[in-house]
Amino acid sequence: MLRIIFLGTGGSLPTRNRNPSAIMINREGELILFDCGEGTQQQMMRAKTGMMNLSSIFVTHFHADHFLGIPGLIQTMSFMGRKEPLLIYGPEGTREFTELFKALGYFNLKYEVQGIPLEPGDTVEKEGYMIRALKTEHSVSSLGYALIENPRPGRFNREKAIELGIPPGPLFAKLQKGNPVEIDGKLVKPEDVMGAPRPGRTIVYSGDTRPCESILEASRDADVLIHDSSFADEMADWAEESKHSTAGEVAALAKEAGVRKLILTHISSRYTDDSEPLLNDSKKVFENVIIAEDLMEIEVPYRSE
Numbered sequence: 273m274l275r276i277i278f279l280g281t282g283g284s285l286p287t288r289n290r291n292p293s294a295i296m297i298n299r300e301g302e303l304i305l306f307d308c309g310e311g312t313q314q315q316m317m318r319a320k321t322g323m324m325n326l327s328s329i330f331v332t333h334f335h336a337d338h339f340l341g342i343p344g345l346i347q348t349m350s351f352m353g354r355k356e357p358l359l360i361y362g363p364e365g366t367r368e369f370t371e372l373f374k375a376l377g378y379f380n381l382k383y384e385v386q387g388i389p390l391e392p393g394d395t396v397e398k399e400g401y402m403i404r405a406l407k408t409e410h411s412v413s414s415l416g417y418a419l420i421e422n423p424r425p426g427r428f429n430r431e432k433a434i435e436l437g438i439p440p441g442p443l444f445a446k447l448q449k450g451n452p453v454e455i456d457g458k459l460v461k462p463e464d465v466m467g468a469p470r471p472g473r474t475i476v477y478s479g480d481t482r483p484c485e486s487i488l489e490a491s492r493d494a495d496v497l498i499h500d501s502s503f504a505d506e507m508a509d510w511a512e513e514s515k516h517s518t519a520g521e522v523a524a525l526a527k528e529a530g531v532r533k534l535i536l537t538h539i540s541s542r543y544t545d546d547s548e549p550l551l552n553d554s555k556k557v558f559e560n561v562i563i564a565e566d567l568m569e570i571e572v573p574y575r576s577e
Contacts, residue, residue: 273571274300279566280294284502287544296319310344323348361390364413393407403419410481428447429467483517497526
């Protein structure tokens with residue numbers, strides 16, 4: 273399972289239908305949060321994501337709409353009896369901000385919360401995947417992130433294995449795990465019966481940024497790109513000045529990168545009643561695009577072979 277849950281899709285200000293930035297990924301039951309604007313824990317309750325399996329929070333930058341939900345969330349999990357550590361990653365200043373989160377209010381946390389600053393290019397290795405920090409272009413120190421799964425083993429050729437004298441059973445499993453087996457004095461290697469490795473899935477989240485080379489490169493052939501699309505193209509001058517992106521600019525980047533699906537987020541409050549201008553500007557350039565909505569969920573399937 274690889275599911276994206278959009279807990280907050282608004283830009284800068286909450287509106288009646290959009291919370292500030294917060295995107296959760298559920299990978300095989302492990303919860304990873306990217307940004308945590310105010311109200312995120314209530315959105316988690318509405319979406320029924322749970323909290324206790326949250327392993328880490330990746331903050332893109334320290335504008336208030338991207339982190340104000342963290343203090344309440346970490347205290348709520350403490351009230352609920354959490355014991356496992358929580359890791360908070362982000363750009364420079366993350367360690368200091370994390371200490372502030374922990375110090376807010378007369379409250380003693382019952383578990384460890386650790387702040388870990390990252391530089392562009394740093395990777396956080398996880399079981400079966402990694403998260404890479406990406407350089408972005410915003411008005412303060414900022415990062416984007418790419419979740420990159422490890423390649424999957426190739427398909428097991430059962431018929432070929434039997435043809436080579438391997439009986440169905442434990443030796444099949446041994447070969448599938450990458451170990452050679454010996455049968456009747458003959459060594460059978462995994463590559464004799466396994467197809468070429470198959471790609472895992474890649475999700476890229478830009479955070480707040482201008483379109484930039486590092487996001488483009490990380491997004492090449494990505495399964496999903498979630499990108500700041502604060503403004504319609506008619507607001508291009510203001511997008512450039514405020515270090516955000518327009519829908520058309522993002523679509524051009526997605527097209528060049530060969531992204532499979534583009535999801536627009538960080539939607540300005542000026543589009544509270546009508547976000548069609550964003551979608552229209554984007555679809556002129558790139559067809560497979562949608563606008564994120566609060567509590568929307570997307571399953572990211574493996575690619576068809």
